Amino acid sequence: MADQLTTNVNGHDRAITSAPETPLLYVLRNELRLSGPRYGCGLAQCGACAVLVDGAEVRSCITPIAATAGKKVTTLEGLPLLWAQSKGATADGGTLHPVQQAWIDEQVPQCGYCQSGMMIAAAELLATNPSPSVAQIKDAYTNKPPSPHLCRCGTYAAIIRAVQRASMTMKS
Ligand code: FES
Numbered sequence: 749m750a751d752q753l754t755t756n757v758n759g760h761d762r763a764i765t766s767a768p769e770t771p772l773l774y775v776l777r778n779e780l781r782l783s784g785p786r787y788g789c790g791l792a793q794c795g796a797c798a799v800l801v802d803g804a805e806v807r808s809c810i811t812p813i814a815a816t817a818g819k820k821v822t823t824l825e826g827l828p829l830l831w832a833q834s835k836g837a838t839a840d841g842g843t844l845h846p847v848q849q850a851w852i853d854e855q856v857p858q859c860g861y862c863q864s865g866m867m868i869a870a871a872e873l874l875a876t877n878p879s880p881s882v883a884q885i886k887d888a889y890t891n892k893p894p895s896p897h898l899c900r901c902g903t904y905a906a907i908i909r910a911v912q913r914a915s916m917t918m919k920s
């Protein structure tokens with residue numbers, strides 16, 4: 749029987765039954781049935797699988813689930829709770845994270861495959877830099893290890909507009 753560990757995912761402690769070396773992405777999608785993080789490359793080279801672990805972006809395709817034991821994992825589905833908690837609430841109340849709302853308002857996605865990872869990266873950026881310049885937004889998506897966030901549909905200009913919109917909302 750596989751070792752069991754506990755990881756907090758989107759505000760809930762979850763007992764994980766997958767083997768400890770199982771990629772976090774597989775646990776999230778296959779065991780916990782969270783479809784936000786996507787499988788793109790499987791090699792930490794695209795960003796589609798990005799999630800937050802203790803507030804920092806990680807590529808879940810190369811992160812063993814054992815590395816998240818006792819930590820807080822946030823997927824796209826958990827962004828509303830993260831935003832609510834930043835305001836001192838304990839439940840999301842059904843309100844989207846400003847990043848998610850900005851993505852809707854700017855109609856960012858085309859096929860949508862990469863966008864969960866794009867929103868995760870935006871949430872991390874705005875948590876640490878509430879007023880990023882365009883250059884800083886581009887830098888966050890292109891120069892942060894382990895690789896740039898890739899969008900085959902080329903939605904990059906809309907992403908920059910959405911991050912700026914979310915920034916304004918979060919400061920108001
Ligand atoms: S699927 Fe993880 S970075 Fe591409």
Ligand code: FES
Pocket residue numbers: 857858859860861862863898899900901902903
């Ligand atoms: S919206 Fe299609 S890959 Fe980004």
